[in-house]
Amino acid sequence: MEMVYVDHAATSPLHPEVLDAMLPYLQSNYGNPSSIHQRGRQARQGLDQARAQIAAALAVKEQTLVFTSGGTEADNMAILGYALEHADKGKHIITSQIEHHAVLHACKELEERGYDVTYVKVDEYGQVNPKDIEAALRDDTILVTIMYGNNEVGTVQPIVEIGELLKDHQAVFHTDAVQACGALEVKIAELPVDMLSISAHKLNGPKGIGLLYIKNGLTLRPLLYGGEQERKRRAGTENVASIVGFAKALQISNATIKERHDKYQRFTHTLLDTWTEKQVDFYVNGHQTERLPHIVNISFPGVNLESLLMNLDMAGISASSGSACTAGSVEASHVLVAMFGENSERSQAAVRFSFGFDNTEEQIKYVAEETAKIVNRLKQQQEFIS
Template sequence: MERIYLDHAATSPLHPDVLEAMMPYLTEVFGNASSIHRTGRRARQALDEARAHIATELHVTPNTILFTSGGTEADNIALIGYAKANQHKGRHIITTQIEHHAVLHTCEQLEQEGFDVTYLPVDETGMISLDDFDQALRSDTILVSIMYGNNEVGTVQPISELGLKLKDHQAALHTDAIQAAGSLDLSIHQLHVDLLSVSAHKLNGPKGIGFLYVGEDITITPPFYGGEQERKRRAGTENIAGIIGLADSFVRASKEQIQKNEQYRTYKELFSAILKQEEIDFSINGHPSKSLPHILNISFPRVNVESMLVNLDLAGIEASSGSACTAGSIEPSHVLTAMFGEKNERAKTAIRYSFGIGNSEFEIETAARETAKIVKRYQKQQPFIV
């Protein structure tokens, strides 16, 4: 059976050209970048060049790029590293209710350590209110962490506007751009952010590698201690092959952004058009216009999500849920709950389709028609009890 992979927001396949770029650093160029001999110097040169390539795409200097083990570590260093290094200025942090758990759970830990965290609500499109932000901002606020594009519903937040609001405030602005990378412009001078997280495996790069942009005047406390790598900000021998893959995938995604965005918007429209044609009941979640082009989150009334995903998988279609499914129970996604409320059926019947490399219009049409077929069976049965 041919499989149709529509879960690129969870992770993406490694691009063959990225693998090719990485291979020499998994074989002959195996040196430690801290070594002074030729093999070490070759590794150091590759490391420096990769850092410079990423910096060029962001329009920043190379020394602001801090390599990490992925998005979670980047988010952790941004929040914990900055909060601890700057707690003498205040202990208040602002975030949102719909952040990735890498941010939410980190904020919860900071609360345990005495920091005060404000979690901004969102409307039914997943958008924060700038008025709510203005009311939450205090003189002792030291950090604001708001994701650029949501990983579940795709809603894009007004990061640039927030950055301008904080221009004359002491608070630093961090954005989790892990899902937005490759879809949105991450130029730092346009976003006005101080910290920005990216992960390679969302960009057809390798797993286990990412980076954190750290502004020139930003001070962070190192997450752990050891050697003097990454300008003493993150100890540990550098993952050269992973860094090469990260840089290659990041630059490639940036160059292909316009073409891919247009293609994925076409997929979104095609999928929705087929569902309408099949006359099934559905609602699209997320902002109608300010949304990542590759994410399509849909609620199907009276449909059991767990069974739906199983049936899709049996049909060869791989998607995911806005809910965290566990054996025998389904808890609504915190994102959809923030948008619609705990008891709203829409929060409990959502499926996320996310597009990427290798997908075709034929695959999208096939997936949409198979989805419609499965949904029709459920919606003809008794009403789904929430």
Template structure:
């Protein structure tokens, strides 16, 4: 049975060109970039070239980029590192209720250390309100951290407007752009962003590598201690092969971005048109226009999400839910709860389809028709049992 992978927002396959670029740094150019001999110098040269290429693609200076083990470490470094370094200015942080757990749990850790965190609500599209951001700003606010594009429903936040709103405040602005990177143009040179987290494995790069952009002048306390790598900001031997792969992956993603955006919009249209034709009841979750093109989150009223995902998997379709599985039970997605409330059935029947490398129109047509059949079958079973 052919397996169709539509869970690219969770992780993405390594692009063949990225693998080819990485292999020499596992096999022959394997040196430690801190070593002064020729093998080490070769690794250092590759590291410097990759950093320069990434800086060019992000339109920032090289010294603003700190390599990390992924998006989680980048978020933790930005939030905990900045808070601890600047707590003399205040101990208040603003975030939202729909952030990735790498942000939410970092904020919860800071609360244990005496910081105060405001968790902004969102509207039914998953967007924060500018007025709420403005009302939450205080004299002791030191950090605002709001994600660029949501990993579950794809909603894009008004990042430009938020940055302009707090530009003249002492608070710095961090955004988790892990899901947005490579899918939309981040335009760092035009945005009032002080720190930004990204990860390679969402854009057909390797797992285990990410980076944190830190605007010049922003001071962050290290969260790892050891050597003096990354200008003493992040200890540990740099993952040269992965960094080289990261640069290649972002290059490929930006080159194909417009074409992929159009293709993914076509995929979403195929899914929704098929379900309408098959008379399947569904509701799209997230903003209709300000959204990441590769993410489509849909609720199928009356259908148990665990049963739906299991039946999709049996049909060879790999999709996911934003819900977390704990001790064998599905807990509602914190993102959907923030958008719609705890009581609505909508949060119990939501599935995320996310598109990426290798997906074809034929595959998506198959996903659409199989999903329609499964949803109708599960719905019929429910009616029969009741």
């Protein structure tokens, strides 16, 4: 039985060229980049070169990038770091109901500390209306944090419009681009954002490395204390091998975006056309045009989600019910609840299929046909029981 991985939105496999780029910094150039001896200088050279490559790929200056342990730390650094440092300007934060838990839980922590957070709604396509952001703004609003592309349904948010309406307000704008970067070419210089989070393992880089872009002149309170790494903004010895891998992964990702976009569109059509042909009852969740190309979120009404995921796994298909950070839970996705309501059938039995560079047309055809068999069988069983 072939194993088919269609959960790349949770994490993606390390690209072979990324591993090759990392190996020298795991085997020979292993020095501490803060050391002044030869080994240290070799590591520092690799670190500086990787930082320059990433900055060029994102169209920003090198000093605006802070390397973190991943997207979660980057989000926390942006939200907690800015809010705690600028509490004298106000204690009101605006976010959306469908953010990643790294954002939502950071905002909950701020509420515990006396801050006021507004969670704006989304429409049935999972998209924020910029007018709702504008209506929520107050004189004491200091931060707006809205994700670039949703990790569960793939909907892309109107980041440019939101950023534009904040131009004359004191509030700074942070966007979680963890799922978007790699699926879309992210050029930060072209975006009206003050902070932006990225994680390498979503774009075929290593786990445990991410970054936060911080606009020049913006100050944040550090979350970690120790050495003076990352311009005193994030203490701790830099993860040089992973940063080098991050740079290579971003380079490959940007060079192959068009090719992968076209391939993922074909994959999506294969899934939907097969299910239509096999008379599967399904709904496509998320925006149909403003979307990340690698994510397809599908509701199968009348089917038990736990049984569906278990049967897919038995068929060798790795898919998920949503965010990997809630893996093991079969509760309705908070994203789908925000879109359709808690009791909606579309919120109860939704599966996310997400594609990667190593998937083939044959694999996706297998996924489509096996899913159709499983869904129709489970639905017949459920109808028989009822």
